Every structure is written in C-alpha cells, then in structure tokens.
Amino acid sequence: MSPRYISITKSSINSETRHKNAIMLTIFLALVTLFCSSNAQLSSTFYSSTCPNVSSIVRNVVQQALQSDSRIGASLTRLHFHDCFVNGCDGSVLLDQGGNITLSEKNATPNNNSARGFNVVDNIKSSVENSCPGVVSCADILALAAEASVSLGGGPSWNALLGRRDGLVANQSGANNSIPNPTESLANVTAKFAAVGLNINDLVALSGAHTFGRGQCRFFNQRLYNFSGTGSPDPTLNSTYLATLQQNCPQNGSGTNLNNLDPSSPDAFDNNYFKNLLNNRGLLQTDQELFSTNGSATISLVNNFANNQTAFFQAFAQSMINMGNISPLTGSQGEIRSDCKKVNGS
Incomplete structure (x- = not known):
C-alpha cells in the first residue's frame, strides 16, 4: 500500500470521526437542554430563598x-x-x-x-x-x-x-x-380529563374534593324531577335522599338554594363522599355516575376509596400535583401579577 493511499485513508477516517463527534455533541447538548428545562419547571423549593414563608x-x-x-x-x-x-x-x-x-x-x-x-x-x-x-x-x-x-x-x-x-x-x-358540567356523562367528563393529561384515577380522586362544600339546586334539579327528559327522578337516587333534596329544591324554585355535597360531614375532608356513592347519595350526576355506570373502571376505585381513606388521601394528593402540572407558564413566560384581578399595567 502506498504512503499516499494511507494518508488519504487516515484523513478520511479523521474527518468521519470529527463528524460523528459533532453529531454526538449535538445530541448530548440537546439532552442537557431538555433535562435542564424539565428541571427548571415546578419545584416544591422554588421560593426557598425568595419567599421562604x-x-x-x-x-x-x-x-x-x-x-x-x-x-x-x-x-x-x-x-x-x-x-x-x-x-x-x-x-x-x-x-x-x-x-x-x-x-x-x-x-x-x-x-x-x-x-x-x-x-x-x-x-x-x-x-x-x-x-x-x-x-x-x-x-x-x-x-x-x-x-x-x-x-x-x-x-x-x-x-x-x-x-x-x-x-x-x-x-x-x-x-x-x-370544565366538566355536572350533568355530563361519565364518558364526556373522562374525555375532558384526558384532554389535559389526567386519567381515570385522577378523575375519581379529584372528584373526592366534593367531600366538602355546597352545590346549588340548579346544578342537579333535573335529577329530581325530569332526569334525561323522562319526567321522573334519576332512578339511581336514594329515595330518602331524593325526598330531602326535593324539599330543599322545589321544582319551580330559584335554583340557588345550597345543599351539602357530602350530607354526612359537609365541612370535613374525608372519604365519606365515596361511602355516599355506594348508597346512591351522590349529589351531582357526575358524582353518582362514578359508581352507577355499569362496567366503568371507576367503580373499583370508588370502592377502594370508600373502604380505605388512606388510599384516597394518597391518590388525591398525587392527583392534585398532577393537575397543578397542567401547562404552567414558567421562566420568562407570563408575569408575576401585582394584583391578581388584572394584568400588570392595565
């Protein structure tokens, strides 16, 4: 083999090696950028030095x-x-x-x-x-x-x-x-959760927030008198609970009367919401359908949370974190409002 041929071959090899190294460096830098950007997202210690309290x-x-x-x-x-x-x-x-x-x-x-x-x-x-x-x-x-x-x-x-x-x-x-409507089907609500990256487990766990608070009659009146256009109440409603709700929500009333989302412990955050569903005492249609929709994967989750408050609490905390991760603005995006009611300078 001639020295000239060896020289050309070495040159080609060196050129190819530099090209490969350049590609590897580009990939490495891209991965570093991706890693850094993901770690520049939300953090539990974000304000540890700027607003620790x-x-x-x-x-x-x-x-x-x-x-x-x-x-x-x-x-x-x-x-x-x-x-x-x-x-x-x-x-x-x-x-x-x-x-x-x-x-x-x-x-x-x-x-x-x-x-x-x-x-x-x-x-x-x-x-x-x-x-x-x-x-x-x-x-x-x-x-x-x-x-x-x-x-x-x-x-x-x-x-x-x-x-x-x-x-x-x-x-x-x-x-x-x-935002899910209280009269929507479980399929529609599930689709709205999926559209923001939340799954069935998130849906059931976050619905458990209805373990405290109130709901106006107008959000569930159709269940009491004309469910799905039948002219009759929702058959999944517990009959005693139905009578109580009809008394507080007359058919021709204003629709603004308040009702406990959880009639058993309205101001406490516990797992009684899920126990109520087992007894057909869910206030909103979207509540009761978690348990009353035949064949739904939500039924086993409702049973689990009704029987295990610790499991519910753990799932709820994780789902709140998941929900809080929906498309946040970070870095230089958006602003820090000085008044939450309006954009700065407006």
Missing part, C-alpha cells in the same frame, strides 16, 4: 377566612381546579373583565354566580406582597391555597410544586367548554 402566609389567611366562612376551603380548592382546566394553571380564572380582558372566565357558565373565594385570594396576595413583593404568582397562590384548604379540613398535606407565572389573557369560551 409563603406557605405559612397562605395557610394563615385561609385559616382566618375559615373562621367566618366554613365553605371557603372547598371554594378555594375549586378555584384551583377551574383555573388549571382552562389555559393551564396560570391564574386566568382570577382576571376581572376590563382593559385587555374582554371576556372574563368569571362570567363563564361554570363560574358565574358560582365560583367564589376571590376576596380571600386578594387577601392572600396582599399578605404575600407585604412579605415578598413581586415574587409569588397568583397561580401559585391558588395551588398553595388549595393545599392549605384540604389540609385544614382534615385531609392530606402535600408539597405543592411551585414556580408558575401568571397568564396575560382569559379564555371564557375555554371555561365554558373545558
């Missing part, structure tokens, strides 16, 4: 609010749920109509004259701003308020993942279409 500040305000309003814990938990299902967990549910917000989510059908606790969120924001101005997002306040509400109600505690930033827009049509 944020959790206790939120908890104290919620605890104070509970002294005059036993429903507020359930209402704050519901706000977090209604926020995350629309545009992700970005605090958009808190925005008032006005300025650049032409259609507020507060006026959407699932929220109008129903969603509440906004004043408590404002009180939390004021307290947090006094301690850590311009640091904590309203979206994170909702996540922390939900955790505090459940824990103070006797339910589980969890390390809420933080680091969300606040959105700049509201999505009223999204609220109307994405």
